[in-house]
Amino acid sequence: MNILVTGAGGMVGSHMAEHLNAIGYGIVIGTYYKPTVDLKEIDSSVKMIECDVRYPVSVEKVIGTYLPGQIYHLAAQSYPTVSWDRPFETMDININGTIAVFEAVKKARDKIPGYDPMVVVACSSAEYGQTLNELEGDEVYVKETAELKPLHPYGVSKVGQDLLALQYYMNDRIKCIRARIFNSTGTRKMNDVTSDFTRRAVEAEAAHHYILKVGNLSTRRAIMDQRDLVRALILLAEKGRPGDVYNISSETVYQMSDIVSMIEKQIGVPFTIEVDPGLMRPTDERVIVGDVTKLKQATGWRQEIKMEQTIQDMLDYWRKRNHGSCG
Structure with missing residues (x-):
């Protein structure tokens, strides 16, 4: 086919x-x-x-x-x-x-x-x-x-x-x-919070300058x-x-501070966190999760990939990209 x-x-x-x-x-x-x-x-x-x-x-x-x-x-x-x-x-x-x-x-x-x-x-x-x-x-x-x-x-x-x-x-x-x-989210993703965090973390890792600019880390998101x-x-x-x-939809809701902790664990170094006002939103969005009961009943689907694995793969992706750009 x-x-x-x-x-x-x-x-x-x-x-x-x-x-x-x-x-x-x-x-x-x-x-x-x-x-x-x-x-x-x-x-x-x-x-x-x-x-x-x-x-x-x-x-x-x-x-x-x-x-x-x-x-x-x-x-x-x-x-x-x-x-x-x-x-x-x-x-x-x-x-x-x-x-x-x-x-x-x-x-x-x-x-x-x-x-x-x-x-x-x-x-x-x-x-x-x-x-x-x-x-x-x-x-x-x-x-x-x-x-x-x-x-x-x-x-x-x-x-x-x-x-x-x-x-x-x-x-x-x-x-x-x-x-x-x-x-x-995942590798090749651009312009979402997980992609931005992992990309900035890899840039900081390469520079040995462990500062991570963030917005509101109390924000919670359902991400798959x-x-x-x-x-x-x-x-x-x-x-x-x-x-x-x-x-x-993801059935798991993640706080942005948890995403940062996962990145730190993967890289093995704690970051100095700097809140960038330009990354702050005037109002925070509510946590929106899709009810996937219908999907699960029809197909047997369930969310399998843990965010730790996603983070690891995205960090490796950005490292490979950065290495390629450096020749």
Whole structure:
């Protein structure tokens, strides 16, 4: 079976393509456009094709040529802050790109009526938006039945992807899974707290100057390793109910001071902590955790990668990157 991963030039997509390739599911095709990861880091046995999902002809060519049995649609403009500056682009990539994938499946079916892939669409916890602010308690566990009230163009675009996938299932019987993804991290991740902390720690280690600049260390976040996320997506493709929606979220909540302690333990040296006002937020976000009961019942998934392992792998990743940049 051929498998297609759109957005394989991103953190999750690149790891997913490599994982599927390593376990021998079949020929894995990854598409990318303006990648956020270094493509040289991706296993060369993954077939990478440049493809802008905003152009339907390009998507039709890939799907029509390879007829993938599973399609993981991860290609997206995935930054909420960017969506305020570039709302047209965000909608174009996320909504029209999703339409392009499903329409390409329909066109492939015109030629090969028995073509019946499973399309897993990477949706987002950002779809819940204001609903999360209305729920009571400091720690909020949100179910898939929660009302969708996105608070930025990115969240709106993800609601669009979500509902488009549903309507293609209802009207065209294209099998799909709508995966609402919460916070994840891992190697190749950029611009999240775990990535920033581990990168700064490795820079301090290389300089033998053990100072770590941080924001609010009392903040708590539910964060999962990208490997647990990838495994959940694959399990949903195999065992999820077509047309249905599932949260994918960490069940473990970490305090940022605990992340720093894990880094210190891995490096073996205590850091001098400096609070950088520029890293402080005016208000702290509530702890948002996705209720994954439905995911676990459907697939047997559970969170397996401990944060200590994630931290170790990210530190090693940054060390390798720094060593490479030094020749």
